[in-house]
Amino acid sequence: MTSISASTTLRGTSLALALAVLLTGCQGGSDTSADATSPFSATATATATPTDDPTSDASEEPSDDATATPTPTPSPSPSAPSTPVAAGYAAGEIPPVPLITIPDLSMLDASLSGFTHEITELVGDYPGLTIAPASCDASGTVREGAGNVLLYGDGSGVYTGPDGTTVNYGDGSGTYVIDGVSVTVYGDGSGVYSSDTVSVANYGDGAGVYSDETVSLSVYGDGSGTRTDETGTITNYGDGSGVYTGEDGVTINNYGDGSGIYTDGLITIQNDGQGTALVNGVPVDAEPLPPVPRMGVFPPMGTIEPIASCGTTITLSDAALFDFGKHTLRPESQQTLDSLAAALAETGAPVLQIGGHTDSISDDAFNQTLSEDRAQAVADGLVERGVTATLETTGYGETQPVAPETTADGADNPAGRQLNRRVEIFVPAF
The missing domain is CATH 3.30.1330.60 (OmpA-like domain)
Known part of the structure; x- marks a missing residue:
């Protein structure tokens, strides 16, 4: 009897406890919070956004309904370690279109220094005797074997050198051939220069064409131009845009409005000019591209000075x-x-x-x-x-x-x- 009473008492106690738990669950059905020990609570903690209410209990999480909200897409990150980059640049950065440099054209003026010659009638005509004006350098030393000149008294004349002839028309224009160099000067800043290795056509308005054994250059005088050498071809449109096509497979397009495209066969970077770039299709933060600087102009050619005397x-x-x-x-x-x-x-x-x-x-x-x-x-x-x-x-x-x-x-x-x-x-x- 005693054992039956104890069993009855235990069962009664268990039923009471179970009833209490059941009642408690029913009362919480209208609450928005779940018990922290609930298996649903663990799922919510991993996926839900923390509440903005500073008075909420740290052990409380949003209801099961909150876990149904889609997870926001992460913001683009320029430092993502898996993002491929152009060599030497950060993720999303496009290398600049190379600048077009104009070769040293100092020879256009250095070659035009006037010859200092004069003819003075000293003696008559004798076999084996010639009289000619002397050519002197800056120090006044005679240039031996520099050639002969015929002057016409108005600043014009003809100079015959060891390997060519100079014709000076007295108005700053003229033509000559010296040391394998042929030069024609028109007196208005334009002219033509030609040697075994260099060819220059200068149009006098900042435009011109230059070529040597390794470089071909066209300058249009308005900030635009094209240069081709052993590394590739650069085109500058003078309005902030430009294109570079390299022999190594690299292509860079700068559209002048902050946007551009880079590709090297392995990476493609597309900058939209609005702060974002796609690197092989993956978005990253990227500053807009700066414009391509305008290129320079051809310096004007000098003039052939009137022939003077030394x-x-x-x-x-x-x-x-x-x-x-x-x-x-x-x-x-x-x-x-x-x-x-x-x-x-x-x-x-x-x-x-x-x-x-x-x-x-x-x-x-x-x-x-x-x-x-x-x-x-x-x-x-x-x-x-x-x-x-x-x-x-x-x-x-x-x-x-x-x-x-x-x-x-x-x-x-x-x-x-x-x-x-x-x-x-x-x-x-x-």
């Missing part, structure tokens, strides 16, 4: 003065020296520079001595004929030829060697 060079062939390999004046040279001395005395030149020159036959030492002795022989002959100017003599040996001594195929050139064997008298302008 003096006169009188050249005497060795055949008119000496026997081959000798420095004693021949009898036939006497009349030439008589006329020359009279003309020099008439000019009143205070200083005369006399230089001896040889060809390259024989050794250097012999040629040096021969050139010195020949220069001194002419000086002595002029002094004997009454020339009172200070005579400065110099022997140059074979170091200053005015003509090639071999032909293009390497054969001997006797005519060239003949021109190199000479004595020159420089009469400075004063």
Whole structure:
């Protein structure tokens, strides 16, 4: 009986407890909060957004209805470690279209320095004797073998150099060929320059075309242009937009409004110019692209200066003065020296520079001595004929030829060697 009473009591207690739990659950059915120990509560904690109510219990979560709200899409992140990037740039950044640089065109002006020449009538016409204006450098030193010039008195003239001719029209325009360079200048900043490796057409308004062994460049004078070299082609449209196509497969398009596209075969970046870019289709934050800077212009070409004077060079062939390999004046040279001395005395030149020159036959030492002795022989002959100017003599040996001594195929050139064997008298302008 006692055991039955205990069992009955236990069952009664269990039923009471179960009833109490059931009643409690029914009372909470109208509440928006679930017990923290509920299995539904764990699901809500993982997916729901925290309540904005600062008085809510931290152990409470939204009801099951709240878990049905879709999870918001995460904001784009430029630092996502899985986002591919262009080498050297952050996620979503597009490298700039390279700038178009204009090559150094200083040669356009450096090549146009005026020649300083003058013709002065000193003597008559004698075999083996020529008179021509002298060309001098900035220091006033005569340029040996620079050529001859014919002046017309109005600033115009024709200069014939070792490898070409200069025509100066006196208005800043002209044309010449020197040291393998051909230049035509129109006097208004435009012109054409051509050498073995460089070609330039300058239109004088900032536009022009340049090409060398590695670069081709077109400049349109309005900030736009195109350049092609071994790395690729750049096109600048002058309005902030531009395109680069590289030999390595890289293509960059900048549309000038902040948007653009980059591709290198592995990555494609599309910038919408509004703060977002798609990297292989994945959105990331990205600043709009800056515009492509406008490119520069061609500098105008200079002008050929009027031909000025630095003096006169009188050249005497060795055949008119000496026997081959000798420095004693021949009898036939006497009349030439008589006329020359009279003309020099008439000019009143205070200083005369006399230089001896040889060809390259024989050794250097012999040629040096021969050139010195020949220069001194002419000086002595002029002094004997009454020339009172200070005579400065110099022997140059074979170091200053005015003509090639071999032909293009390497054969001997006797005519060239003949021109190199000479004595020159420089009469400075004063």
